[in-house]
Amino acid sequence: MALTEPVISTDPRGLIFISPERFADMENWHRTAAEIRRDCPVMRVEVEGWPAFWAVTKHADVFEVSRRSDVFFNTPKSAPGPELQYEMMQALGVDLPRTLVHLHGHEHDIHRKVTNDWFKPAAVSRLQPAIDEIADEYADLLVDLGGECDLARDIAVPFTLRVIMNIFGVPREDERTMLELTQGLFGAGDPEYLGDISDPVELITNNITRFENYFDDLAADRRAHPTDDLATVIANGTVDDHPMGDVERRWYYIIVATAGHDTTSYALSGGMEQLLRHPDQLQLLRDDPSLAANAAEESIRWTSPVRSFFRWAQSDYELGGVTIAEGDVVLTSYPSASRDEDVFADSMTFDITRPDADKLLSFGLGMHYCLGAQVARREVRTMLNKLLERTSSIELAGEPEWTGSHFVSGVKRLPVSYKLR
Numbered sequence: 001m002a003l004t005e006p007v008i009s010t011d012p013r014g015l016i017f018i019s020p021e022r023f024a025d026m027e028n029w030h031r032t033a034a035e036i037r038r039d040c041p042v043m044r045v046e047v048e049g050w051p052a053f054w055a056v057t058k059h060a061d062v063f064e065v066s067r068r069s070d071v072f073f074n075t076p077k078s079a080p081g082p083e084l085q086y087e088m089m090q091a092l093g094v095d096l097p098r099t100l101v102h103l104h105g106h107e108h109d110i111h112r113k114v115t116n117d118w119f120k121p122a123a124v125s126r127l128q129p130a131i132d133e134i135a136d137e138y139a140d141l142l143v144d145l146g147g148e149c150d151l152a153r154d155i156a157v158p159f160t161l162r163v164i165m166n167i168f169g170v171p172r173e174d175e176r177t178m179l180e181l182t183q184g185l186f187g188a189g190d191p192e193y194l195g196d197i198s199d200p201v202e203l204i205t206n207n208i209t210r211f212e213n214y215f216d217d218l219a220a221d222r223r224a225h226p227t228d229d230l231a232t233v234i235a236n237g238t239v240d241d242h243p244m245g246d247v248e249r250r251w252y253y254i255i256v257a258t259a260g261h262d263t264t265s266y267a268l269s270g271g272m273e274q275l276l277r278h279p280d281q282l283q284l285l286r287d288d289p290s291l292a293a294n295a296a297e298e299s300i301r302w303t304s305p306v307r308s309f310f311r312w313a314q315s316d317y318e319l320g321g322v323t324i325a326e327g328d329v330v331l332t333s334y335p336s337a338s339r340d341e342d343v344f345a346d347s348m349t350f351d352i353t354r355p356d357a358d359k360l361l362s363f364g365l366g367m368h369y370c371l372g373a374q375v376a377r378r379e380v381r382t383m384l385n386k387l388l389e390r391t392s393s394i395e396l397a398g399e400p401e402w403t404g405s406h407f408v409s410g411v412k413r414l415p416v417s418y419k420l421r
């Protein structure tokens, strides 16, 4: 089903921030974003059905908005989207989201504290043996797949899903449910992932209710039988010395399950897509696997699968030559900021040796900085090396396809052919 673009009353280039289809053509997307960075780096966007917002596209400005959490607040509407989705949730009595990205200030801090230590670099390093084992298992699939596969669907998606489910402590037989739910919530806009959209109200509520029921059962189980997994940490989490509320606990599970999966698989499949398009880069990594950490960083900079978040200005604020008024909404464009030519040398070139890859803003910054950044980095660099270890040659065997979603998106089909070592 073809989706029509919403009506925009400001500069039509502003559609790139909200139109799902635009994100399915990233080359054009980045061309337009570069123009916007040059012409109007903080751009007013008014689109029918959406809150009016300022699109923030320069690295320095996204950096500033993210750091100034005293001025720019996160709210229950932090995930960019049409007003209708919230109106429907409210009309149906569904709780508005209360994940870490929707909370602000003290409330955010006490909830983040529940898992913060679990995700610190030293703590995450203990996950490496499990990540290696799961990566081996999925790289082994290359043998069964017989020389041709869809690297996104067959490897990147199930690998990253298994890692996050392993961290949670969720059994394999529940992975299909998790995949459907994640793509239903995050792939918003891509007809392939939406399912039956003849009744959007039912679609949203079904997804949320299924998630809630699933995670309520999980929490009850981990309270009765605690283990050393993340599900147990969240089930027994306390905030200000009280058990975490039911709503917050459910949303905590939802954010880790959703934010920890599609994001990383898109970074991996998008990084591989670039390596396949640049055989010289692929060869560099084959010759020197120690480049994998920087190759992962560059893949995440390049793909920036989380497209944006909304923040609400609490007072008037000068940014990039415009005045953001109190109450205005700003949209932080991570893919644009991470290609800013003022920060990244030759920013539109994919280069696994670039020294400035670590300046990426793809994980955001400040108090909401991505909780799972260290896990994601490890997953991507581990799998990049495993794929090259197993193959003596690998190349594109068809045109890759991108997800059409304004929120989290990337390469969803990556047909390849390969020879095993």
Ligand code: HEM
Pocket (backbone or CB within 6 Å): 066, 100, 101, 102, 112, 164, 255, 256, 259, 260, 261, 263, 264, 267, 300, 304, 305, 306, 309, 334, 362, 363, 364, 365, 366, 367, 368, 369, 370, 371, 372, 373, 375, 376
């Ligand atoms: C390449 C993969 C990933 C990307 C590009 C990404 C990107 C982001 C971005 C842009 C934010 C918002 C930052 C901000 O507002 O300043 C975020 C927050 C978050 N991410 Fe990730 N993420 C990735 C992987 C993961 C993984 C693997 C997990 C979990 C294991 C995860 C869990 C979270 C959580 C819980 C938050 C909310 C943090 C807060 O508000 O305090 N992410 N991520």
